[in-house]
Amino acid sequence: AQKITQTQPGMFVQEKEAVTLDCTYDTSDQSYGLFWYKQPSSGEMIFLIYQGSYDEQNATEGRYSLNFQKARKSANLVISASQLGDSAMYFCAMREGSGGYQKVTFGTGTKLQVIP
Amino acid sequence: DTGVSQNPRHKITKRGQNVTFRCDPISEHNRLYWYRQTLGQGPEFLTYFQNEAQLEKSRLLSDRFSAERPKGSFSTLEIQRTEQGDSAMYLCASGITGLNTEAFFGQGTRLTVV
Numbered sequence: 001a002q003k004i005t006q007t008q009p010g011m012f013v014q015e016k017e018a019v020t021l022d023c024t025y026d027t028s029d030q031s032y033g034l035f036w037y038k039q040p041s042s043g044e045m046i047f048l049i050y051q052g053s054y055d056e057q058n059a060t061e062g063r064y065s066l067n068f069q070k071a072r073k074s075a076n077l078v079i080s081a082s083q084l085g086d087s088a089m090y091f092c093a094m095r096e097g098s099g100g101y102q103k104v105t106f107g108t109g110t111k112l113q114v115i116p
Numbered sequence: 117d118t119g120v121s122q123n124p125r126h127k128i129t130k131r132g133q134n135v136t137f138r139c140d141p142i143s144e145h146n147r148l149y150w151y152r153q154t155l156g157q158g159p160e161f162l163t164y165f166q167n168e169a170q171l172e173k174s175r176l177l178s179d180r181f182s183a184e185r186p187k188g189s190f191s192t193l194e195i196q197r198t199e200q201g202d203s204a205m206y207l208c209a210s211g212i213t214g215l216n217t218e219a220f221f222g223q224g225t226r227l228t229v230v
Contacts, residue, residue: 004158035218043205043226045159047218091158103149103172104219106158 003027004092004107011112013082020067021077021110023092029053033095034075035104036066040088048090051075082114118142120222122208128228129198136194137225141210148191149219150183151207152176159207165191166213198229 005024013019025034036048051059051066059066067076079086093106121140129135141148146167151159162181163173167188177183180198185191195202205226209219 037218037221042223043207044223045207045209045221047220050218093158103161103164103174105161108156109158 002107003096003105004094006092006107006110008110009108011110013079013086013112013114015084015114015116016081018078018080019082019112021079021090021092021112023075023077023107025073025075025092025094027073027094027096029096031096034066034068035093035095036064036075036077037091037093037106038086038088039091039109045091049077079112084114084116087112087114120208120210120220122206122222122225124225125223126226126228128230131200131229132197134194134196135198135227136192137206137208137227138190138192139208139210139222140190141208142220143189145210145212145220146188147211147213147219148185149209149211150191150193151209153205153207153224154203162193195227198227200229203227203229 032053034051038046049059049061049064049066051068058068063080065078089109091106091109093104095104123138149164150162153159161174163183165185168185180196183193205224207224209221211219
């Protein structure tokens with residue numbers, strides 16, 4: 001079974017609109033962390049937001065928020081007020097177990113294109 | 117620039133040759149990670165170091181792959197007898213023990229084996 005599933009290979013959004021990128025995960029661990037990264041065409045992975053499995057509040061970082069639904073094992077990324085510079089690949093990832101950042105499993109990504 | 121630095125950015129090599137990539141992490145970061153990313157996929161974990169100790173290796177890291185971090189600072193990833201299937205982006209990331217936070221990634225080395 002896939003540990004991280006991103007079902008949207010590609011998404012379009014109008015500039016200034018909000019967009020939700022889907023992510024579901026599979027783990028039997030009680031302690032885990034969920035990450036979202038942005039990868040522009042230059043190739044660098046840029047950290048966006050982190051949610052710990054024990055965090056009760058949804059994580060927010062500026063225009064990014066993570067809609068964490070633990071029972072449904074989903075961790076969707078919401079980008080508000082989309083900008084042209086948001087066009088990129090977006091990867092959801094999960095770290096399992098405790099003890100800090102070890103290996104992380106990534107999804108296959110969603111390509112977001114922002115339309116002027 | 118105090119980010120993670122990877123060299124070279126691009127490498128084209130003939131099948132059967134050996135290649136070595138270098139990663140310079142953020143200076144105060146004691147953890148260093150190597151990932152491989154093929155076209156259309158997310159990064160796949162290869163290995164990580166805490167200081168100079170290599171603590172975990174993926175099954176993806178065959179005998180032809182070796183990684184070192186001799187002084188707990190920069191790291192090298194060597195691929196011996198390259199194969200066309202080794203063509204990928206090799207990403208390095210660094211982080212700090214004890215914090216459940218992100219790792220910072222470099223811009224990667226794109227390897228093409230012809």
